[in-house]
Amino acid sequence: MHSKGIAWGMLFLCGILHSSETSQTLKDAYRGKFVIGAALNEAQITGRDAREAALVEQEFNSISPENALKWESVHPKPGVYSFDVPDRYVAFGAKHKMFVVGHTLIWHNQTPEWVFRDEKGSLVDRETLLKRMHDHIATVVGRYKGRIQSWDVVNEVLNDDGSLRQSLWLKIIGPDYIAKAFQYAHEADPKARLTYNDYSLENPVKRSGALALIKMLKGEGVPITAVGLQGHLSLTWPSIADEDETVGAFADAGVKVAITELDIDVLPRPDADHTAEVTRSIQQDPALNPYAGGLPEVVQGQLAQRYKDLFRIYLKHRNAIDRVTLWGVTDADSWLNDWPVKGRTSYPLLFDRVGQPKMAHRSVLQAVEEVGQ
Ligand code: XIL
DSSP states (O other), rough: OOOHHHHHHHHHHHHHHHHIIOOOOOOHTTTTTOEEEEOOHHHHHHTSHEEEEEEEHHOSEEEEEESTTHHHHOOOTBBBBBHHHHHHHHHHHHHTEEEEEEEEESSSSSSSSGGGBBBTSSSSOOOHHHHHHHHHHHHHHHHHHTTOOOOOOOEEEBTTTTOOOOOOOHHHHOTTHOOOOOOOHHHHOOEEEEEESSTTTTTTHHHHHHHHHHHHHHTTTTOOEEEEEEOOOEEEOOHHHHHHHHHHHHHTTEEEEEEEEEEEEOOOSSSSOOOOTTTBBBBOOOOTTTTTTOOOOOHHHHHHHHHHHHHHHHHTTTTTTEEEEEEEGGGOGGGGGSSSTOOOOOOOBBBBBTTOBOHHHHHHHHHHHHHOO
């Protein structure tokens, strides 16, 4: 009798340990705190990569399109829209009841040159570009009205010193292009959450610029709901105190905070610049690719600790945080394998190259277990 009771007890305990160690998923662990997302590439969206599509379904309750909704993908030529992949992306999210993100409407990269030019190749005037911007936003946001819950309306509008980036949007339209983009998006889907997204806002100077911009936009009644911190981070940058202050400062400014493109680079950076400018390209060099044969256990541990420290901050600010989205699903598909140096072996995410959870996955779960309900 007695020994049978002990045996059942052991079995029960093993069951608990087993479930908390192996079968807890990110989305379930963070339910009630914030949604956890991943950026999907075309193979995952279309199901060509069935293993990763299944992993996304299992672990995440929000999705972002890594490239499918950028201007050059969805609107490659005047009057020509390419909705095949975006339609499948939105259907995937709806099927699994996910929080579906649109990335991105107005950006200086991955936008075709024709957008800014006339038939002779000269830059168009303000009215023409505003009309093109309006038509693009009305068409794309309008098509997914009620099915894309949140749009990155403008991406990377600030320089590192916090001033407005001299993009063709700014040069041709003037500084009110930002307010116009928000206004057009709001008209196309009044219920969608609208975000200004940027990198390195943890740097105090750029952060001040962003806070001033948000204050100005809110003062003018522009329908901005959130700031997106891209979160292309490294093992040492930013400090946890800076991350904490950054999220806190935006929350105090009255916007929600979304962590939109989280990844943590463990590879050496050839300079001290913390930019995520996608056009940057640095010469290949074996010294910059030290873990081609595998990630040493000690670095694996540092990555896990770093993820835990960051998620503790996100949890601390959970009332302000809308979502945390990882920029990719597994290490194999991270853009950091090819940026800023081509052909490296990178380890920035929570799942390894064959889709197995890494030590960092466990530490993200531990961060929320510490907090409890
Ligand atoms: C990256 C994609 O991951 C790559 O596949 C693409 O070649 C370039 O863009 N900031 C952003 C994202 O806002 O859209 C970028 O995504 C990464 C940096």
